[in-house]
Amino acid sequence: MAHRANCIQEINDAKDTWKLKIRIINLWRVDRSSAPSLEMIFMDEKGDKIQVVVKNFNISQWEAELKEGQSYIGDNFDVVRNEGQYRGTYHSFKLIFQKGTIMNNKQLSEIPHNIYRFTAFEDILNGLAPSDILIDVIGEFVDIETSQPESTPKKVVFIMRDQRGNTISCTLWGQFASQLLKYEQDHKFGPIVVILTLAKIREAKGDIIFPL
Numbered sequence: 001m002a003h004r005a006n007c008i009q010e011i012n013d014a015k016d017t018w019k020l021k022i023r024i025i026n027l028w029r030v031d032r033s034s035a036p037s038l039e040m041i042f043m044d045e046k047g048d049k050i051q052v053v054v055k056n057f058n059i060s061q062w063e064a065e066l067k068e069g070q071s072y073i074g075d076n077f078d079v080v081r082n083e084g085q086y087r088g089t090y091h092s093f094k095l096i097f098q099k100g101t102i103m104n105n106k107q108l109s110e111i112p113h114n115i116y117r118f119t120a121f122e123d124i125l126n127g128l129a130p131s132d133i134l135i136d137v138i139g140e141f142v143d144i145e146t147s148q149p150e151s152t153p154k155k156v157v158f159i160m161r162d163q164r165g166n167t168i169s170c171t172l173w174g175q176f177a178s179q180l181l182k183y184e185q186d187h188k189f190g191p192i193v194v195i196l197t198l199a200k201i202r203e204a205k206g207d208i209i210f211p212l
Contacts, residue, residue: 008048011093013079018095020044020074023111026088026198027068038063041088041198042074042095045108047115051088052077052095062097071108074101086200087133090117116195121166124201134198137168141192143163145169147181154178161196170196 005021021188022042030037038054044109054062078096082089116136123129148155153174161167172180184192 007046008042008044008050009046011050011079011095012179013093014072015079016077016079016098017075018077018079020109021071021106021111021135022074023071023108024065024066024068025049025114027066038066039088040066040068043111043115045111047089047112049089050091050093050095051082052097054097058097065103065105067105069113070105071111072106073106073108075102078178085132088198090133102210114197116197121162121164121168124168125166134193134200136197137170138193138195139168140179141169141184141194144181144184146169147177149159149177149181154181156180170194170199171202 004019006018008020008022021046024040025043026039026041028039030039036056038059040052040054041049042052045135049076050099054066078098078100079093082091082094082095088094116138118138119129119135121137121139124135129135137160139162140161142161143159145159146155147157154177155171155173156177156207157169157171158180159167160170180194
């Protein structure tokens with residue numbers, strides 16, 4: 001008899017035989033010289049999320065198989081406490097790919113492509129939003145403060161405003177800076193709405209940085 005899939009909110013470190021039906025909603029590579037890794041956010045059909053890591057010695061096995069936006073049935077992960085300077089989700093645990101991890105690519109239309117959990121500008125400005133968790137924010141593009149399109153990596157700082165008129169300063173790097181500059185040049189008329197995911201709050205200045 002096939003085992004039922006577990007919900008992400010059920011995951012704890014009492015066992016490592018969790019079977020999950022998920023979508024990879026974010027995937028990025030961390031190129032630390034000492035220990036590069038693949039990092040992901042899994043989301044299930046309820047919208048619950050958990051951070052997932054493929055360590056350097058498993059990257060070659062999995063990098064071509066894992067695709068952002070695709071859905072999978074997965075099994076057999078190491079479960080560890082979700083600790084560190086910056087956490088990708090509010091979940092108390094995160095998953096690590098191990099030797100016996102299984103990931104089968106399946107069409108799972110019941111899992112949406114993302115369910116955002118937006119952080120209020122007031123909470124960022126008042127210091128109520130946790131600075132150790134990467135956040136989602138949404139707002140209207142107001143203006144570019146500074147732009148360094150020729151630098152390496154490229155950098156742009158812009159102002160974003162919410163529906164109540166609160167403003168925050170946002171810093172984009174690399175390809176994300178290029179995308180914003182091009183979009184702003186091509187859309188001079190009408191409002192521009194910006195959604196940032198996995199953004200870092202820079203606590204000392206009350207603004208946010210994307211990507212980490």
